[in-house]
Every structure is written in structure tokens, then in C-alpha cells.
Amino acid sequence: MKTVNVGILAHVDAGKTSLTERLLHTVGVIDELGSVDDGTTRTDSMALERQRGITIRSAVVSFVVGDVTVNLIDTPGHPDFIAEVERVLGLLDGVVLVVSAVEGVQAQTRVLMRTLRRLRLPTLIFVNKVDRAGADPDRVRRDIAARLTPAVVPTGTVHAPGTTDARCVPYPDGDPDFLRQLRDLLTAHDDALLAEYVRDERRLTAERLRAALAAQARRALVHPVLAGSAITGAGVADLIGALTELLPVRQPSVDGPAAGTVFKIERSPAGERVAYVRMSAGTVRLRDRLPVGAGRIATVTGIEVFDRGGTVRAEAVTAGRIALLHGLGDVRIGDPVGAAPTGPTDARHFAPPSLETVVVPARAADRGALHAALSQLAEEDPLINVRQEPTRREISVSLYGEVQKEVVQTLLADRYGLAVGFRETTTVCVERLTGAGAAVEVIGVAPNPFLATVGLRVIPGAAGGGVRFRLGVELGSMPPAFFTAVEETVRETLRQGPYGWQVVDAVVTMTHAGYWARQSHSHGTFDKSMSSTAGDFRNLTPLVLMAALLRAGTRVEELVHRFRLEVPTDVLGVVLPVLARLDALPRTTVSHGPSYVVEGHVPAGRVHAVERRLPALTRGEAIFESTFDHHRPVRGEPPTRARWDHDPTDRREYLLAVARRFTAHRGKR
Known part of the structure; x- marks a missing residue:
């Protein structure tokens, strides 16, 4: 059967979960509408989602339109849960981006649309809440064209907006204004269509333009704009039709390997x-x-x-x-x-979490249970990056924001009966190589206690290129499992550089490799104490890699966000000094009607402070949005982070913790 996987994305409170509920009701899947406020929607199934009225985890529902199975994925709108959106983007054939007809384009709307355009994901824009007091669909459509993308075309008009009688009426094929909009937009993206128009404009009939609209929408060249209300159902039938008419429908092959x-x-x-x-x-x-x-x-x-x-x-x-x-x-x-998928599978579309905190159990005796519970939560959200410092046994997690902290606290209480608190939230930094370095330890040569030879060279990689592992030795020089052990340990070790932060954008080359093959006594008994194992390579690699990193040198860098701030003209003089005190650096300040638009950069650790100060300074009229832009070297003394593993920068302590345990383990086998 044909299928289309559609994601529902929006800024928080734009009404996407209510829209999902209305879609299910309209196609006949459910007989009674659920309510976000009452906690009765199908896709907000977690107790916490029902209590708070927000989506925390992505949810899937499926229904049939004609001969097409539509898999609809409802995603969180709150920026603290952007990781859930991250994980579904690679699954989607198309997106419905929901925008409120009252609030219009909001900060998260812009973040999402920038990503969708970069990924070339076909996107329908649905202007929701046309029945709400204050709804202005025409203003919002202009805002969409100005702030999201100019490649949009309204497909209908709204009568009586802002009232419960609001109706959404599609433009008829004979509407000359609509056909002119279609022609101007579509010919800008299709030279053949433009040439056809120049030869004989009568050939661009309404039917021809409708077909071209569908083709360009499926290629993410243009974005049709629909309107309606999830509460009253106005315009929802047209949206259902658009899911299969304007988004790519697949006929996947069921033959071949799964x-x-x-x-x-x-x-x-x-x-x-x-x-x-x-x-x-x-x-x-x-x-x-x-x-x-x-x-x-x-x-x-x-x-x-x-x-x-x-x-x-x-x-x-x-x-x-x-x-x-x-x-x-x-x-x-x-x-x-x-079968392994083709193409990249680890591409990141949004910035990683920029905050972290220590989770403190209310009872010290619960520390072990807390680590186990957080490890289970990390299965659902790997980016919380649970780690435990071995000496004090403090447990840290990464976060996108304070709301996520509250959710973790509630989940621990509800699911596992664990009461916890949090230390002060701090900003995550990274480490970047400043030069090249190399180190090697040879099997059987002091002070190497392991039955392995490992040599590694590290050099800076391209910005945004991640960690790349290369072989500078023959692949057949030792068993593949040993190479795998080295590569996996390299990637794990780079999570904590010399200062304790993750090392990013590095190229690591294995320059030396050696092992002892399986040894036997004269009577044929296998001698484990004289035979290399993957464990030898896993334990030696951190020592060699850290020595190479120290010789190369690293610098600590902080995350910097790009921000856009719109404020009333009369408060600009008050806002700019406050931004300066919070280390926000304006790059441009442009007059925009009764407002000024300020764009610039701000350290990630200051974003929340800026957000807290703006409402009081601007009578609540400021519009602030920010997104990760780049890293920059930390000024002054580099901050360090406590390690949560056995520290390979301290060879003696590392060997006491690792080598003895490993030797004891080897002797028992």
C-alpha cells in the first residue's frame, strides 16, 4: 500500500496536538474529540503530558486516506524537547508546520522552518486557530512570507476570522488573483514552465498550474498555506486532502532484505x-x-x-x-x-544540549537506584547524556532548558518513586585541538602493562566534521575486533578531554598496531595470560590517546547563539545596555516600523538571563529568539569539568583502577 510519513511541527501552544486529534476525528478513527486541557488526547499518552498539557515525547498515529496510509507523527513544540523532533526528521516524507492565527510566527517556528528548508523537506503550512478572538490570518500569511520563506502561496481565504463562525474557503480554479499568484510563484522555480508561459500564456490553465503546484510542493520548492481551526474543524478536510495531493506519497518495495x-x-x-x-x-x-x-x-x-x-x-x-x-x-x-541504511545516519539538525546539572537524590541511599533510573530515561532520550563521577558518585545530565529539568524530576518521582533535587544549571563547553600530537605504547615494553601495541596521532578536523577515525596500518595486521575496540574506545575517550569537556572535530589515525596471538602450553592448553584480547586494547587506548591530546593541546570553547530581538522603539535605549552587561553583542540594529530589530550573538549560558530580563524592560512586547551558531574560545581561565571515568591523565591512578581489575579478571578466565 502507498504510504506517506508526515510530521506535525509547531511552536508550543500553536495547537498541533489538537489538530492531530481533529484529523483523527475527521477521518473517522475516533468518535469523540479529546482535549489537551482535559488530558484526553490520543497522542499525549504520558501522565505528565496530560497533567502539563504539553507534548514531551513524539507519538505516532495512522489512518487511511483513499489508497494511502498516512503515518502522522506528533512532535513536541517546546524547545526543551527539540531532541524528539531531531529523531523523527529523518523518517518524514513531509511536514505540516502549524502557526497560530493569533500569535503568528514565533521563535520556534523560525528555528523549525530554517531546518526544514535546509533539509528540503516538503512542508505544508497550516494557520490554525482562525476561530480565536484576535485571529488575523491575512497578517499571519504576510508574516510567514516575510519571516519564514517567500516561497508560499495561500490556497484559500478565511471568512469571519476571529469568530466561532470562521470558515475556510478554497480559491476556485477560475479566481484570476489566485491564478496570477500561482503563475508568478511557480514560474520563478521552473524555467520550462516560464518558457511555456512566454510562448502562450493560455497554456497555463488552472489545471496545469495546480499540477505544477503539487510537483513543486513535493520537491520543497514552494509551500502551500492552508488555514483552519482544530477546535471547530474548519479547513481540516482540505488539509487531509493536501496530505496526499501535495506531499510525496511512496510505494515502497516490500521485496529484498528488510x-x-x-x-x-x-x-x-x-x-x-x-x-x-x-x-x-x-x-x-x-x-x-x-x-x-x-x-x-x-x-x-x-x-x-x-x-x-x-x-x-x-x-x-x-x-x-x-x-x-x-x-x-x-x-x-x-x-x-x-540491512544497514544507506547514507548518513548520525546527521544533527539542531544544536546539542547546552546546559547540564547534577541530580541529587533526596536520600543518599537512593544513589544507585537513581543512576539506574536515569540510564533507563536515557534510552528514551540519549541526549541527556547520563554520567557518574566515580569518586563522589555525583550524577550529571545534559539539558536543553529548565522545563526539561522539571520533567526529569517528575518522571523520576512517578515512575521510580525517587525524590530528587538539582544543583545549579551550568553551561556545557567543548574542547578543540590546537595542534597535532602523537603517542605510542608497545607490547612487552615498559611501562605498558597491557598485551597490545597502540599508536595514535591526532590533528584538528574541519569545523562541524565530528570525530573521524582512520587506519594508518594494514587492516590485516591484527584481528578486526581489536581495531573495533580501539575505534570505539577512541570515541568514548574523546567525550572527556584534558579539561573534562568533549573533544570535537578531530581526526584520529592509528599509526601502530600489534598483538600477541593465542598462546598454548606444550600440552595444548590455551594460556590466557599470554594472549591479547580486546580488553587490552580498550584499556591501553585511553592512555595513548590522552598523551597524544596533551601533546597536541586543546582549548576550551563555549557555545554561542545567534539571536534576533524585536523591541518597541522607545525602549531600545534601555535594552541595549542590559544586553551588553549580559555579554550579548549586537551586530545590526535596524528600524522596522514602530520597532527595532536587533541581531547579534550571545553566549549560550546567558540566553536564559536575557529571556528573564526582557519582559520587564519591554512591557512584555519583546520578541526574542536564539539558536546555536558557533563555538568560541573561553576568555580567561578555562573552566574544567569533573571526570566521571578513571582519569587517563593520571597514569598511576588510572592503572591502579583499571590494570589491577583487568589483571584479576584475566586470571579468572
Whole structure:
């Protein structure tokens, strides 16, 4: 069956969850509308989502339009939960971006649209809440064209906006103004269409332009704008039609090897990990044995597919569908299921979390249970990056904002019965190489206590290029498992550089490799104490890599956001000095009617302080938005972060902690 995977994205409170509920009601999946305020919607299934009236985790519902299965993914709108949006973008064929007809384009709307345009994801824009007092769809459409993208075209008009009688009427094919808008917009993106118009403008009939609109919308060249109300249902039928008419509909192949990607993890009441998998090829059947992640084989013990707003058990799931798969063991978000997907799978679309905090249990005796609980929450949201410092056993997590902290606190209390508090939130920094460095330790040569030879060279990589691992030795010089152990340990070790921050954008080359093959006594007994194992390489690599990093040198850099601030003209003189005191550096200040638009840069650690100060300074009229832009070297003394592993910068302590344990373990085998 044909399928289309559609994400519902919006700034918080634009009404996307209510719109999802209305879509399900309109297509006949549900008989009664749920309410966000009452906590009765289908997609906000977590108790905390119902209590707070916000979406925290992405949710999937499915319904059929004609001969097309529509998989609808409702995502969070609050910026603290942008990681949930991150994880679904790679699954989508198209997007419905919801904008309130009252509030208009908001900060998160702009962040989302910039990302959607960069990814060339086909996007329909739905102006919601046309029935609300203060709704002004025409103003919002102009705002969309000015602040999101000029490549938009309204598909209808709204009668009686701002009242419960608001109606959305599509433009008729014979409307000359509508046809002129279509012609001007579409010919700007299609030279063949323009040439056709120049030869004979009569050839660009309404039918021809409608077809061109659909084709260009599916290629993300233009973005149709629809309007309506999730509460009254006005305009929703037109949106349903647009999902299959204006977004790319796929006919995926069910033949060939099964391939899918895990984009969400939940736990069943029995504690089993359940994987949300988007199938891109082939078919998965019950009891199939499939490759999962990095080299594991798992047996599928249960399949649930999304159908008519819920899930049903199934014997198989085919390409194009989204399913819940049971039995995949320690599966993680991002893992391939079946054949490995083609193309990049770890691309980041939004900035990583810029804040972190220490989680403190109310009872010291709960520290072990707290770490286990947070580790389970990290299965659902890996970017919280749980880590425990070994000496004081303090547990830290990464965050996008203060609301996320409150959610973590509530989840720990509700799910695990753990009362916790938090230390003061601090800003995350990174480390970047300032030069090149190399180190090597040879097997059997003091002071190397491990049965492995490892040599590594580090050099700075391209900005934004991430960590790249290369081999400068022959691939056949030792077993592949040993190379894998070195690469995995390199990536893990780089999470904490000499100052304790993650090392970014580095190229690491393995320059030396050596091992001792399996040794046997004369009577044929395998001698474990004289045979190299992957553990030797995992324990030696941090020492070699840290020595190379120290020789290369690193500098600590802080995250810097690009901001846009719109303030009334009469308060600009008050706002600018405050921005300066908060280390925000304006780059441009432009008059914009009764307002000024200020754009510039601000350290990530100061963003929340700016947001707190602006309402009082501007009578609540400021419009502030920010997004990650770049890193810059920290001024003054570089901040350090406590390590949560055995510190390879202190060789003696590292060997006491690691080598003795490893030697004891080796002797027991």
C-alpha cells in the first residue's frame, strides 16, 4: 500500500496536538474529540503530558486516506524537547508546520522552518486557530512570507476570522488573483514552465498550474498555506486532502532484505525495551532473526503496527510502515534493524544540549537506584547524556532548558518513586585541538602493562566534521575486533578531554598496531595470560590517546547563539545596555516600523538571563529568539569539568583502577 510519513511541527501552544486529534476525528478513527486541557488526547499518552498539557515525547498515529496510509507523527513544540523532533526528521516524507492565527510566527517556528528548508523537506503550512478572538490570518500569511520563506502561496481565504463562525474557503480554479499568484510563484522555480508561459500564456490553465503546484510542493520548492481551526474543524478536510495531493506519497518495495531504523524506545510494563522502527525496505516477520545495531542478531518476538489511531498485533510489517518491535534486546535509538541504511545516519539538525546539572537524590541511599533510573530515561532520550563521577558518585545530565529539568524530576518521582533535587544549571563547553600530537605504547615494553601495541596521532578536523577515525596500518595486521575496540574506545575517550569537556572535530589515525596471538602450553592448553584480547586494547587506548591530546593541546570553547530581538522603539535605549552587561553583542540594529530589530550573538549560558530580563524592560512586547551558531574560545581561565571515568591523565591512578581489575579478571578466565 502507498504510504506517506508526515510530521506535525509547531511552536508550543500553536495547537498541533489538537489538530492531530481533529484529523483523527475527521477521518473517522475516533468518535469523540479529546482535549489537551482535559488530558484526553490520543497522542499525549504520558501522565505528565496530560497533567502539563504539553507534548514531551513524539507519538505516532495512522489512518487511511483513499489508497494511502498516512503515518502522522506528533512532535513536541517546546524547545526543551527539540531532541524528539531531531529523531523523527529523518523518517518524514513531509511536514505540516502549524502557526497560530493569533500569535503568528514565533521563535520556534523560525528555528523549525530554517531546518526544514535546509533539509528540503516538503512542508505544508497550516494557520490554525482562525476561530480565536484576535485571529488575523491575512497578517499571519504576510508574516510567514516575510519571516519564514517567500516561497508560499495561500490556497484559500478565511471568512469571519476571529469568530466561532470562521470558515475556510478554497480559491476556485477560475479566481484570476489566485491564478496570477500561482503563475508568478511557480514560474520563478521552473524555467520550462516560464518558457511555456512566454510562448502562450493560455497554456497555463488552472489545471496545469495546480499540477505544477503539487510537483513543486513535493520537491520543497514552494509551500502551500492552508488555514483552519482544530477546535471547530474548519479547513481540516482540505488539509487531509493536501496530505496526499501535495506531499510525496511512496510505494515502497516490500521485496529484498528488510531494513529499518529505530527512532524511539519505550519500556513495556514488564520492563522490556520496545523499539519504534520505521521500515524503509523489505518485510519483517514474527520470529525473524535480524541484525540489530553493531553486529548483534536478535529474534523478533512481537510486532505491533499502527492502525486507526492505535496499535494492533501483526504477523509482519512491510516497508513504509512504522511498527513496534519486541525482542530486540539492548537496542538503542538510531540503530539499524536488518540491512544497514544507506547514507548518513548520525546527521544533527539542531544544536546539542547546552546546559547540564547534577541530580541529587533526596536520600543518599537512593544513589544507585537513581543512576539506574536515569540510564533507563536515557534510552528514551540519549541526549541527556547520563554520567557518574566515580569518586563522589555525583550524577550529571545534559539539558536543553529548565522545563526539561522539571520533567526529569517528575518522571523520576512517578515512575521510580525517587525524590530528587538539582544543583545549579551550568553551561556545557567543548574542547578543540590546537595542534597535532602523537603517542605510542608497545607490547612487552615498559611501562605498558597491557598485551597490545597502540599508536595514535591526532590533528584538528574541519569545523562541524565530528570525530573521524582512520587506519594508518594494514587492516590485516591484527584481528578486526581489536581495531573495533580501539575505534570505539577512541570515541568514548574523546567525550572527556584534558579539561573534562568533549573533544570535537578531530581526526584520529592509528599509526601502530600489534598483538600477541593465542598462546598454548606444550600440552595444548590455551594460556590466557599470554594472549591479547580486546580488553587490552580498550584499556591501553585511553592512555595513548590522552598523551597524544596533551601533546597536541586543546582549548576550551563555549557555545554561542545567534539571536534576533524585536523591541518597541522607545525602549531600545534601555535594552541595549542590559544586553551588553549580559555579554550579548549586537551586530545590526535596524528600524522596522514602530520597532527595532536587533541581531547579534550571545553566549549560550546567558540566553536564559536575557529571556528573564526582557519582559520587564519591554512591557512584555519583546520578541526574542536564539539558536546555536558557533563555538568560541573561553576568555580567561578555562573552566574544567569533573571526570566521571578513571582519569587517563593520571597514569598511576588510572592503572591502579583499571590494570589491577583487568589483571584479576584475566586470571579468572
